[in-house]
Amino acid sequence: MSAPSSPDQPTEARAKLRVDKWLWQARFFKTRSLSAKLVTGGHLRVNGQKISKASHNVALGDVLTFPQARVIRVIKVAALGDRRGPATEAQTLYEDMTPKEDPVPRGPGSDGKGRPTKRDRRNLDLMRTSRLEE
Template structure:
């Protein structure tokens, strides 16, 4: 699944276009590798690192979403990892 679509499904961003712009302009990392393309592929087990406001989020992708559902459903798509 595309990174921007997954970030939108997981409710980190309000719209998919916001997620795509964020990935292209900001430093997002997949398994420690810097990514600047919204179409980068994510699969379960990958670790994403990105800044969200004043905080750095480190999450493990647990599942790929079929749709952008309610918040409780979105939280099942990832597991938060304590940042170092």
């Protein structure tokens, strides 16, 4: 249950939250300064618009697109948090719309057994030389 808004704080201010603070509360970044650095670097889009100010406000239903590690994340804001709580609480703040990627196929001959054998290595070399000769 949320506390009633005080007279000096309009209800409109409660419906929005700074984007850097929201990314930090939703645990996409370890520190708030890291999330602010992503935003000021121009790597964040809110509803398709590039945002370069960490003070930009996000509201319920906004779609955020940003890189995280080697993945482009697409996130829909489902709730605005009051604090940076545990991960289970943070996961309720958003809906992940990131498209699932196909797993990377394994190399030929390895089949998950570690390094290729001498025979596998010779076969690989033969395949490579036959491609070059064509």
